[in-house]
Amino acid sequence: MQQLILASSTIVIGVFGCVAYFFASNLILDRIYPASGPNIGRNINSANAIRPWLFLFPALALLAVYLVYPVFVSIYLSVMDKNGEVFVGFDNFAWLLQDGKFQESMKNNLLWLVFVPAVATFFGLMAAALTDRIRWGNIAKALIFMPMAISFVGAAVIWKFIYDFRGEGREEIGILNAIWESFGGTAQTWLTLEPANSFLLMAVLVWIQTGFAMVILSAALRGIPEETIEAAILDGASPFQIFLKIKVPQIWGTILVVWTTITITVLKVFDIVLTMTNGQWGTQVLANLMFDWMFRGNDTGRASTSALIIMLMVTPIMIWNIRNARKEMR
């Protein structure tokens, strides 16, 4: 209870503080450069030059401290030893490259990168195409979209239950094993079964991300000009042809956006692996490797190096995004 009071008072102080800052700083600016008197023209110009920075200052300060500063510190730490005290050059990088766990993580990350965005986008496109044509489409959309609201840890529990294994002589309570047995297979400890287990973890993320892909792609599909579709119908195109040859090419840009957005999520995937296998049985990924070295290995050098590798992998997408955004601004 006491904590909630603390939290609410923080909100009040925070909100009030923000408003007070903006209000006071604007007021002071207007006092220093009053929009009256002999220098009115120059004053207004000076005030207008400074005011944007007053508006921007808190945001820029936080961004600088929480996102820009860490990039540089990480680069610094990556060339230092485990306590960040002795300069070791590229030892950490060299060590990573020959480390078995790192190679495994890289391999898995690449697998995730290929599999998850492709499958999630494909299912999302399918869901969008299907739900746009039925009466209960909105309900269907909401239900497919629902996993987006579930935390990765919650999703991990949900799926671990699906993959559950009881063992011989006992009734299987995991639905995957139950189905597997009903088709004549013997129950498996799925999460320790290489290399299938990595794909079973990916299934969790696909399950979460499909709704996202569906929502975006559905909006794009509805934005397609009707004339193109009408023309195709008049020319006798079948529904499948219309979908594949008329609709999909027109939303190609959106598909790409969905793909890259999911790719970024995939690169940071962490909770699912941590809670379901903790990187054992050949399922390690970079983000979890970094977490391991940070907390279990207590080695800031190697942890920072792993994080930098993730950053490097994200960078091409980052540049592409910035380019697109700049095009848009012009």
Next chain:
Amino acid sequence: MENIVGTKSRLVWAVNLGAALMVVLWTLPTFGLLVSSFRDRDQITTSGWWKSLFPSEASTMYRAEGASAQVQEGALYVIAGNVFEGSNAGQVDSFGISSKDTAAFKVGETADLGDGVQLTVAADGGFRITSPVAFEGDRGQRVFVSSVTPPRFTVENYGRVMFAEGLGRAFMNTMTVTIPATIIPILIAAFAAYALAWMEFPGRALIVAAVVGLLVVPLQLALIPLLKLHNDLGIGKQYLGVWLAHTGFGLPMAIYLLRNYMVGLPREIIESARVDGATDFQIFLKIILPLSFPALASFAIFQFLWTWNDLLVAAVFLGNNEDQLVMTSLLRNLMGSRGGEWEILATSAFVTIAVPLVVFFAMQKYLVRGLLAGSVK
């Protein structure tokens, strides 16, 4: 247009069926956990949750007690008891006295065991073995029972996880993290977004590009440097640190979403307000903020879901003690320590995802809008 294509009724069927299949596949995992959270431990570990929705049939063997349990009633010696041994359950359908024919008798019938010994079994499982002469020997009579158990659910698990497992406390901690971490960034981002959308100054395009770039910076990169910084400042492992971290990490998305929305607001409104002598501060508070409500709501939902569901930031910036453990961390701990106790895990998981689900279904419209504004650009 749709109906021209849709006149092929087989296609309509296929589409409906396909959509139904996807919906089932996407809801089934969550549904299974929900059902399991209402079953007790024995039920969860002995049968799949999908069976719990229907009455279950079971065949069991029960061995009655031996001669020591007999009671004399008039001329008869009686051994009585219940084949379910008090574990509430079900309706006996038929019974038998030999493993060769376990359903030889219907409920209410009398089985003759020879020498005048008779056995009756009632629907509720109660049985009586009567004999004109005293029973001898320690080995009791075997009774084979086929019974039907109706679906049966309990809410006990919820009480247990909330109080005994500390989830109630963790719920409070999560609220403590989430609420300020959702509200504070909105205001800061709104001011910045206004400046980036409607004020002219050198370097504006550069800042917008930087914000877009920062959108994808992986959190992992920020953890170690910031934890060091927080420790140096003395706010490591404190709520203040988590609030600041969530605010910082949420800002790029907030600024990006809000700026995109504000740029689209009609220029005339803002310019006429300027002409009327309104200051930027007034324009922002009285015109932009109210008009941007949909975008603010979108971001608020994003940030709420993100902070509520977050494990990484809380794990790094908060301690592992009772008054700082958030629900996701607790759930993770439970998965380690209570790996096989699905009644606890299922119920805890459900408590943690209940609030986001409610928010999701109540405000889906804004979430979708936010996604569209944040991605299709």
